[in-house]
Amino acid sequence: MSAGPDYADRLRDAHQRLLDARDAVAEHGEERLQTVRDAYREATDLLDRYDGKATGTGDFEAFVRFQEAFVELVEDLPDDLPAREAFEEANEILDQRRLGEDDFERARETLTPAREYIDLLSERDRAEDGYETAKREARQRRRELDDRIEHLRRLQRLGEADLDAPVENLRDPIDDYNETVREAWQTFRRSAGARDVFRVVEASQAYPLAAFPSPPPDIREYVETYPAGEEPIPTLLDYADYSTSKLDHYVDDPGALRTRVGTHRTYLERLDADPLTVSWPPPSAEHLRHRAGELVSVVARFAEDEAVAAARRLRRLPQTVDYERLRETALARDELDTDERERLARGDVADDLTAAREERERIDAALDEYA
Structure with missing residues (x-):
């Protein structure tokens, strides 16, 4: 020093x-x-x-x-x-x-x-x-x-x-889960109505370790009360780019959509699966057990069995591998430079x-x- x-x-x-x-x-x-x-x-x-x-x-x-x-x-x-x-x-x-x-x-x-x-x-x-x-x-x-x-x-x-420990025994299940949950959320967000997506987002607030950012009150109110809320989020974002005359053919109140959706475009575009993924290097075994339990509860609300099963495997991961030793190896490889x-x-x-x-x-x- x-x-x-x-x-x-x-x-x-x-x-x-x-x-x-x-x-x-x-x-x-x-x-x-x-x-x-x-x-x-x-x-x-x-x-x-x-x-x-x-x-x-x-x-x-x-x-x-x-x-x-x-x-x-x-x-x-x-x-x-x-x-x-x-x-x-x-x-x-x-x-x-x-x-x-x-x-x-x-x-x-x-x-x-x-x-x-x-x-x-x-x-x-x-x-x-x-x-x-x-x-x-x-x-x-x-x-x-x-x-x-x-x-x-x-x-x-x-x-x-x-540094020679087999960290793939830890990384592969985490990568598999992350890939699966991203695909599941992308499919859900693309196909389900914005109202259903927001209900999953709202339900996730009961699980602090797996919670999405809460939607702003005015866009939440719009999605819940206007018929356009039954449309998927990508569709609403497309609508917001339409001219008023064109949009008039798709929604009852073009002004409300352009105001609410246009104002909160950033929130809607960034509503991805990141809050449900697991970082690398991974958290401690205790934290992962608690978080994976909450992830199972949230993922089950929108995903197929494959994604839920991947979340359950995460919850069991600390018991199925030498977790802390492999985590230390992962941290060392990630943090220690030459x-x-x-x-x-x-x-x-x-x-x-x-x-x-x-x-x-x-x-x-x-x-x-x-x-």
Whole structure:
């Protein structure tokens, strides 16, 4: 596994930075530092507002208001306030009969010690944000490691599969069933009325592992109530392409058909046998047993005995072959590429798994201690 950020170290460092920042604030007192911040903001606001007005031969009334406001600000400060001397020195600079722009600049520079105290609060705020970010990233990284560890364990398990096992003993019955049920559904969909097809679709909702997508309410209502619902779905789709004058010879309400069928053409075209087929590689034996039982119930509603028998054979398949061993072989053949097989052979996967587990342990320890 390639080297990356050490999230445990990041969290530790962020925690220490926060402790240091809080200690620095506590050393001077948060309320006193906030008073410094308020005074600094008021002082710089006065300097900004009156710079140019109370200088040179400017507005004398503005000059007087400015000096009085600045004196009042300094006199109201607590005697033991950090950086009080900086405010007093700035006041002395401004206590002149005439002020120039350089006096305003000198006063701003004189207030720099107050800015340094204010920075303690800003640093504490930044440290808190950094600490929360480090915690969030550490937890996210732990979730990523959980997924990576699970993936690597799966690779190891698949690497132990017997790649020469006769998976055809598993695949042939599944392929036979899939082919049979596709043909049966295609025949049913082509020959039965849309109303009968929808009734099978509706009945399948009682079997979550073998359910078709439910039809939209308006097309379902159309098929159930209009005479055209007795026509097969391919016929309805053809009708939807007819001109209104031509369609008038086939259905009672051409507008209703064009609106309902045309709007839901995609649903009708995609109403195929996919919900009834079994994927490859196949699911677990337990899942297949449960699903095949539901498939038998749904397939029996529209198909001939051959398709129903193929579904029943699926249900018995976990008992008639070495199912899990063959399934692992199928998964290994499907999922492991050449590079992964080489990494398994070299031991790289095992090394990556060890590294991922160790990193997760470090993060767990950091979260326990610092979060």
